[in-house]
Amino acid sequence: MASIADFFSGQHRACDLVFEDMEDAVGSADWPRATELYQQLSRDTLQHFSNEEEGLFPLFEDKTGMQAGPTQVMRGEHAELRELLQRLGEAVESRDQDAVLGTGETFFLFLQQHNVKEEQVLYPMADQVLQDSLGELAQRVAGFPAGD
Amino acid sequence: MNLGALSLEDAPGFRVPLQFFLTVPAFGILAATLILFDGGLLLQSRWLPATLAVTHAFTLGYIAMAMLGALFQMLPVVMGTSFPRTEPAARLVHGLLTAGTLCLVAAFEWRQAMLFLIAAMLLVPVLLLFAAGTLIALRQGAKGGGPARAVRLAVMALAVTAGLGGWLAAGHALPAVPLQRALTDYHAGWGLAGWILVLVVGISTQVIPMFLTTPPYPKTLERWLPPLLVVLLLTGSVAPLDALRQGALLALTVLAAVYALVSLHLLQRRRRKRFDVTVWFWRLGMACLLAAAGLEGYAYVRGGSAGPELAVLAGLLFLAGFAVSVINGMLYKIVPFLVWLHLRMPVLKGLVPPGTRLYTPNIHEVIAPQRMKWQFLLHAAALVLLLAAVAATNGRWAQAGAVLLLASNGLLLFNLGAAVRLYARHAGSV
Numbered sequence: 049m050a051s052i053a054d055f056f057s058g059q060h061r062a063c064d065l066v067f068e069d070m071e072d073a074v075g076s077a078d079w080p081r082a083t084e085l086y087q088q089l090s091r092d093t094l095q096h097f098s099n100e101e102e103g104l105f106p107l108f109e110d111k112t113g114m115q116a117g118p119t120q121v122m123r124g125e126h127a128e129l130r131e132l133l134q135r136l137g138e139a140v141e142s143r144d145q146d147a148v149l150g151t152g153e154t155f156f157l158f159l160q161q162h163n164v165k166e167e168q169v170l171y172p173m174a175d176q177v178l179q180d181s182l183g184e185l186a187q188r189v190a191g192f193p194a195g196d
Numbered sequence: 197m198n199l200g201a202l203s204l205e206d207a208p209g210f211r212v213p214l215q216f217f218l219t220v221p222a223f224g225i226l227a228a229t230l231i232l233f234d235g236g237l238l239l240q241s242r243w244l245p246a247t248l249a250v251t252h253a254f255t256l257g258y259i260a261m262a263m264l265g266a267l268f269q270m271l272p273v274v275m276g277t278s279f280p281r282t283e284p285a286a287r288l289v290h291g292l293l294t295a296g297t298l299c300l301v302a303a304f305e306w307r308q309a310m311l312f313l314i315a316a317m318l319l320v321p322v323l324l325l326f327a328a329g330t331l332i333a334l335r336q337g338a339k340g341g342g343p344a345r346a347v348r349l350a351v352m353a354l355a356v357t358a359g360l361g362g363w364l365a366a367g368h369a370l371p372a373v374p375l376q377r378a379l380t381d382y383h384a385g386w387g388l389a390g391w392i393l394v395l396v397v398g399i400s401t402q403v404i405p406m407f408l409t410t411p412p413y414p415k416t417l418e419r420w421l422p423p424l425l426v427v428l429l430l431t432g433s434v435a436p437l438d439a440l441r442q443g444a445l446l447a448l449t450v451l452a453a454v455y456a457l458v459s460l461h462l463l464q465r466r467r468r469k470r471f472d473v474t475v476w477f478w479r480l481g482m483a484c485l486l487a488a489a490g491l492e493g494y495a496y497v498r499g500g501s502a503g504p505e506l507a508v509l510a511g512l513l514f515l516a517g518f519a520v521s522v523i524n525g526m527l528y529k530i531v532p533f534l535v536w537l538h539l540r541m542p543v544l545k546g547l548v549p550p551g552t553r554l555y556t557p558n559i560h561e562v563i564a565p566q567r568m569k570w571q572f573l574l575h576a577a578a579l580v581l582l583l584a585a586v587a588a589t590n591g592r593w594a595q596a597g598a599v600l601l602l603a604s605n606g607l608l609l610f611n612l613g614a615a616v617r618l619y620a621r622h623a624g625s626v
Contacts, residue, residue: 064409064467075470124544128540149470153559154559158537164274
């Protein structure tokens with residue numbers, strides 16, 4: 049059966065890998081590749097956020113009645129991550145290695161603590177309360193396995 | 197489950213963990229100074245009062261100081277609960293731990309009965325109080341999970357260590373209480389294996405894969421190692437048969453070595469290739485744990501014929517090599533992140549209009565990676581010299597090692613101080 053935790057955690061790991069490749073490219077001053085990877089990172093991360101904010105979170109909020117609960121906290125952290133991602137993009141554009149690595153480290157640490165909370169608390173809860181709504185989630189989130 | 201505690205806004209104030217973290221290198225400096233002035237003598241036997249003074253400057257002043265500070269921070273953000281009355285409790289714990297440790301170090305240095313008594317009266321209650329507060333907090337936060345279980349076991353071991361330590365201190369202080377040297381092994385065992393090792397295992401299985409981008413630890417190890425260590429320690433302490441006790445302690449040593457090997461292997465398979473000083477601190481720490489376990493194992497096999505310097509060497513490897521290294525490495529992950537986080541707090545709390553761009557230094561600007569690297573090299577060099585000094589019973593080397601240890605902790609204090617000053621400067625401008 050499709051699991052929310054597996055699917056969304058999988059997106060986290062995929063974004064981590066792109067970030068790590070980008071960092072390597074910046075380390076070896078391969079700016080064209082770094083730019084390309086940054087664009088992929090930005091696209092995938094923002095797609096993941098909207099999968100959550102427009103797909104998973106509203107379903108979770110409807111089902112649990114918790115509008116100001118954990119999903120609200122996660123939305124706030126997404127806003128911060130969007131800003132960090134934007135700053136990272138500016139640093140990549142200006143080819144400033146120190147700024148990319150410093151902003152990248154900040155983005156990465158904040159992202160990891162955010163992901164842990166989603167993976168250990170929010171997703172397991174969502175898997176419990178949304179057992180009957182997986183079909184609906186599949187309609188809202190591209191790629192989420194529609195199940196049986 | 198306290199879902200509100202997921203929020204970073206509920207993280208305790210900047211001061212709560214930082215007062216502990218800034219005190220850590222100060223005790224490192226104290227330990228280095230004691231080694232410097234007592235020459236190489238104190239590295240020759242674990243029983244010398246001067247050796248015990250240095251040991252407790254490390255175990256209480258450096259290691260427990262850092263771990264208690266980190267737990268005040270971690271309970272809310274990682275385990276979804278918080279220490280009862282966090283801010284005043286942290287101030288009290290920090291004050292009493294600092295004063296008590298200073299008294300204990302002075303008591304060993306000057307062999308003063310009264311100071312032993314005061315030290316025990318300050319340290320035993322505060323450590324028991326901390327253990328109790330943590331257990332209460334973990335009862336309220338319903339989020340179990342590996343780290344929470346390990347923390348629970350570790351603070352219980354801390355309470356046992358503190359209780360035995362108090363009894364030993366009374367033996368030093370009061371003629372009516374016999375000094376039971378036999379208790380020292382239990383006191384040390386519960387402190388090193390029960391409190392320090394169990395806590396490091398519980399936390400590292402969580403943070404190493406997450407922050408250092410290694411593959412995850414095997415699930416069995418993550419879940420069963422902390423309770424298994426405690427069960428073996430308990431068997432090694434109270435089992436009725438001598439052979440059973442010895443076997444349990446040997447098994448414990450083997451497990452510590454396995455954990456070190458697995459950690460080294462995972463760190464080798466780290467995905468991010470950028471230089472990260474924290475990774476090197478963990479590598480050094482795990483290599484020292486492996487060596488300490490190897491020496492302990494060798495001492496079991498050799499029985500009484502193993503020399504007294506072996507115990508000092510194993511202790512030095514475990515405390516200054518393993519625990520101090522991993523703590524030092526973690527401070528370099530935690531402190532810059534906390535500075536950044538608390539400077540962003542107005543934005544995270546929505547206190548500034550959305551879209552406002554508030555300048556915040558990035559994490560590398562909080563402590564420059566280059567200065568952390570220098571400090572790592574000083575620490576590693578100090579360690580090598582001190583180990584060589586014990587192995588060769590060479591007083592000059594011990595003093596040279598102490599000078600490097602002093603420099604290493606001085607630079608750590610400078611680096612952490614710079615981070616706090618940067619916070620103070622920018623926090624004022626928000």
